[in-house]
Amino acid sequence: MALRPADRLPVGGSNAAWPDHGLPAVTARRALPSRVPPRHRPRTCPEVDCVRDLLPERIVAAAEHRARQIGLGAERVLICADAITEEAYLTALAASLGTAYEALDDVPRAACPLSDDELIQAAAAGLLPLRRDGRLVWIVAPRCLTARRLADPQQPAPAWLKPFRLTSSAHLQHFISRHTQRALGRRASGALQRALPLFSNAPRKRGWRSKVAIALVVLADVFLGAVPAMAIGLFGTALCLIFLATAALRLWSAFLTEKPPKRARDIDDRALPIYTIICPLHREAAVVGDLVA
Numbered sequence: 583m584a585l586r587p588a589d590r591l592p593v594g595g596s597n598a599a600w601p602d603h604g605l606p607a608v609t610a611r612r613a614l615p616s617r618v619p620p621r622h623r624p625r626t627c628p629e630v631d632c633v634r635d636l637l638p639e640r641i642v643a644a645a646e647h648r649a650r651q652i653g654l655g656a657e658r659v660l661i662c663a664d665a666i667t668e669e670a671y672l673t674a675l676a677a678s679l680g681t682a683y684e685a686l687d688d689v690p691r692a693a694c695p696l697s698d699d700e701l702i703q704a705a706a707a708g709l710l711p712l713r714r715d716g717r718l719v720w721i722v723a724p725r726c727l728t729a730r731r732l733a734d735p736q737q738p739a740p741a742w743l744k745p746f747r748l749t750s751s752a753h754l755q756h757f758i759s760r761h762t763q764r765a766l767g768r769r770a771s772g773a774l775q776r777a778l779p780l781f782s783n784a785p786r787k788r789g790w791r792s793k794v795a796i797a798l799v800v801l802a803d804v805f806l807g808a809v810p811a812m813a814i815g816l817f818g819t820a821l822c823l824i825f826l827a828t829a830a831l832r833l834w835s836a837f838l839t840e841k842p843p844k845r846a847r848d849i850d851d852r853a854l855p856i857y858t859i860i861c862p863l864h865r866e867a868a869v870v871g872d873l874v875a
């Protein structure tokens with residue numbers, strides 16, 4: 583059954599959105615029979631079957647072609663191309679799968695059985711368990727090819743995933759940031775220091791090296807106060823040894839024969855590596871030609 587113009591999804595603008603978070607339920611049920619393709623006509627991108635009647639055919643075909651080139655779901659191409667909003671697409675996909683779209687706006691923290699750290703990891707995986715009406719419901723934010731696996735009739739959803747609902751990445755991230763502010767703060771301030779301390783400039787705990795250095799400084803101060811003449815003599819001797827070692831290194835390097843540099847050889851352009859240069863330009867169209875040259 584074809585949809586009336588008033589029932590079609592907003593196309594061509596990221597600001598367009600359905601009221602009440604997407605497609606009305608009655609419209610989704612009326613459009614469902616025409617969206618689901620027959621089983622004897624398998625499609626390479628079943629994840630966009632739910633919006634084939636809502637978008638121009640050429641737009642969907644172009645999204646499928648691009649998805650096959652880059653190895654992502656065609657729905658990601660449509661969303662990134664601003665042909666449809668993620669919320670509107672997931673609402674249509676949820677209606678075609680017989681489930682619902684969950685905005686997570688009114689979900690309390692107690693509904694999620696995970697700890698704060700586990701909740702942050704769940705956001706990265708796009709999978710969130712919630713307790714609703716006394717049972718466990720999985721909230722899925724499709725990533726990569728997740729929507730294709732859910733929409734493919736030849737690959738039914740695993741038993742442990744039922745029941746499930748869909749949500750957008752933005753709503754999932756908003757839910758995580760609203761309920762895990764302390765854990766996010768701890769991760770932002772100390773996660774790099776704990777995982778890769780050499781890459782972190784955070785102040786380190788004083789170990790045995792710091793204690794040894796402090797002990798040597800104190801010992802040198804005491805020694806200088808007790809026998810100043812001997813301490814000054816030892817200090818001068820140490821400086822002379824360092825100077826002599828530096829002079830000897832320079833003399834030794836002067837007698838070394840330096841190998842002549844290798845002559846540069848021409849390399850064919852096809853054998854050279856390819857580099858990508860990202861240069862942000864804002865209102866600088868006049869200098870683009872000179873920059874490329």
